[in-house]
Amino acid sequence: MADRPVPVKDLRLLDVKLGQLPTWLASGDYSPGGIYRAYKRGTGRFYTKYFDVKKGGIGGLAMILTGYVVISYIWSYDHISK
Known part of the structure; x- marks a missing residue:
C-alpha cells in the first residue's frame, strides 16, 4: 500500500523539501x-529526552561530577596559577 x-x-x-519551505513557514x-x-x-x-529517561546509569552522574x-x-x- 502506498x-x-x-x-x-x-x-x-x-521532512520539508526546499520548495515547500515557504508554504510550511506560512502555515x-x-x-x-x-x-x-x-x-x-x-x-x-527536551525534558522527556534528557531528564525523564527510562534507564539511568553512571553517565548522568559522571557528567554532573565532571x-x-x-x-x-x-x-x-587564579589561585592555582600563582
Whole structure:
C-alpha cells in the first residue's frame, strides 16, 4: 500500500523539501497562544529526552561530577596559577 500524502503543515522541518519551505513557514501559528504552545511542546520534548529517561546509569552522574570539577577549576584558576 502506498503511504497517504501528509499536508505540508503537518510535516516536521527536517521532512520539508526546499520548495515547500515557504508554504510550511506560512502555515505556522504565530499568535501569542501558538508561540506559547510551541514553547511548551519543545520544553516537554527536551525534558522527556534528557531528564525523564527510562534507564539511568553512571553517565548522568559522571557528567554532573565532571561539570562540577571543571567549574571548580575555573573558579579557583587564579589561585592555582600563582
